[in-house]
Amino acid sequence: MTDVTETETLQPVRQGGESNGATRERNEREILEAAERIFAQFGYRGASVQAIAEEAGLPKSNVLYYMGNKRGLYVRLLERMMARWNALLDDISVEDDPADVLEAFIRSKMQLSRQHPEGSRLFAAEILGGAPFLQGYLRGELRDWVKTRSQIFEQWAERGLMDPVDPVWLIFLIWSATQHYADFEAQVLGITGKDEISDADVERITQFLTQVILKGCGVKPAEGRA
Amino acid sequence: MTDVTETETLQPVRQGGESNGATRERNEREILEAAERIFAQFGYRGASVQAIAEEAGLPKSNVLYYMGNKRGLYVRLLERMMARWNALLDDISVEDDPADVLEAFIRSKMQLSRQHPEGSRLFAAEILGGAPFLQGYLRGELRDWVKTRSQIFEQWAERGLMDPVDPVWLIFLIWSATQHYADFEAQVLGITGKDEISDADVERITQFLTQVILKGCGVKPAEGRA
DNA sequence: GGACATCCTGACCATTTGGTCAAGCAAGAC
DNA sequence: GTCTTGCTTGACCAAATGGTCAGGATGTCC
Numbered sequence A, B: 001m002t003d004v005t006e007t008e009t010l011q012p013v014r015q016g017g018e019s020n021g022a023t024r025e026r027n028e029r030e031i032l033e034a035a036e037r038i039f040a041q042f043g044y045r046g047a048s049v050q051a052i053a054e055e056a057g058l059p060k061s062n063v064l065y066y067m068g069n070k071r072g073l074y075v076r077l078l079e080r081m082m083a084r085w086n087a088l089l090d091d092i093s094v095e096d097d098p099a100d101v102l103e104a105f106i107r108s109k110m111q112l113s114r115q116h117p118e119g120s121r122l123f124a125a126e127i128l129g130g131a132p133f134l135q136g137y138l139r140g141e142l143r144d145w146v147k148t149r150s151q152i153f154e155q156w157a158e159r160g161l162m163d164p165v166d167p168v169w170l171i172f173l174i175w176s177a178t179q180h181y182a183d184f185e186a187q188v189l190g191i192t193g194k195d196e197i198s199d200a201d202v203e204r205i206t207q208f209l210t211q212v213i214l215k216g217c218g219v220k221p222a223e224g225r226a
Numbered sequence C: 001g002g003a004c005a006t007c008c009t010g011a012c013c014a015t016t017t018g019g020t021c022a023a024g025c026a027a028g029a030c
Numbered sequence D: 001g002t003c004t005t006g007c008t009t010g011a012c013c014a015a016a017t018g019g020t021c022a023g024g025a026t027g028t029c030c
Helices: A022-046 A049-056 A060-067 A070-087 A098-115 A117-128 A135-158 A167-183 A185-192 A199-216 B022-046 B049-056 B060-067 B070-087 B098-115 B117-128 B135-158 B167-183 B185-192 B199-216
Strands: none
Touching: A022 A049, A022 A060, A022 A070, A022 A117, A022 B022, A022 B117, A049 A060, A060 A070, A070 A117, A098 A117, A098 A167, A098 A199, A117 A167, A117 B022, A117 B117, A117 B167, A117 B185, A135 A167, A135 B185, A167 A185, A167 A199, A167 B117, A167 B167, A167 B185, A167 B199, A185 B117, A185 B135, A185 B167, A199 B167, A199 B199, B022 B049, B022 B060, B022 B070, B022 B117, B049 B060, B060 B070, B070 B117, B098 B117, B098 B167, B098 B199, B117 B167, B135 B167, B167 B185, B167 B199
């Protein structure tokens, strides 16, 4: 393992195929997107590799060539979704304004649901099924994140900046309300009679949620205006 | 079709097997409960008749003997869940007190999720997958129900009994928040570290949601107290 | 004792499942 | 040209899928 003069995977020395790993990159992206749609729609068990392959416009063998197996593909998608999720959870401090933080939270969560509806539904399906692959994440990272936030909310309450509501239930309330528009899109569309949720709708919903939740928790809108 | 003197299905004339249709009743109930669990966990495609049969402690052939086929069993479960749902949607009037109605709504919806978590998740999985079997219900009955309620909310707003929020988004907010505790139970448990959601928790959550949503919509608590 | 009805279930079937594999293909490096 | 490398895919496999069916069990009514 020390003096390897042969071609290493580290320094590509690429030959053959398309210049660089362009083919791989393109196909993997295509497969991941197709798989996200199929897994979101049918769940892990209900999705078939064949269906994913068709959605991606590739033969089944090719999908397995790139992804190894169904399980690995699924886990990879979950991880990608968790990464997106973590990305929007930047740090907040007790010194921040509660109204700003809560609005930013609602807004960014809403946008995540909007920009990645399939990923959102994939996540939902995983949890619905008892989170067999995500137990660790839920009891670890995510739990810690909730704890940290909760403490800040509690300190705000102590300082009289908001009502003393249970911060964990508050977080769940925001999650559920924002998640709803991705996960239950079919219901929302069926009931409203629309055939898609527009950007304007998203903005209106965001403002509605912000208004109701902030007011409901006794948070004064930014700049200390009553 | 007129003078049928033979044994009709209408007047049982029961012989054979257990007295009356007791066996049928018992087995069907067992199968429906098992199927609800399995479908909720794996979705329609992901659930197998074999798995349902094992859950019910019966041979696969027996399940099919009672239920005909997988599709019929699934539809029957959806219909049962819709019936439960409709049962709690009794009529309200503009003359009622908004606070009472909203609290009753939140409370009964919360209890439905609690008493039938598997049915709730089954429903959620169906919607997640694009509601292939429930399109009609969503665009028909449910849509009308939402319309009726919305008009009442709007009239309340006109009378100054609550803020002029969009009633449809408000209904979705309540749905999502209450549904969450059944559908995302695995997440709630993982994050809180509990191993079940107790009756006391449900009561606390109900009160939290009632408080935040009523206050958030500018609804004065019952009896006109500020 | 039939006769009759429901209930029960193992054997079986065509199709689909996730996954393997070997053979072929494409193109830059030498 | 040849070599090497990555890409492509049809053929194939054991297992599981939803569903059928024929034959037997079980018990009530006459």
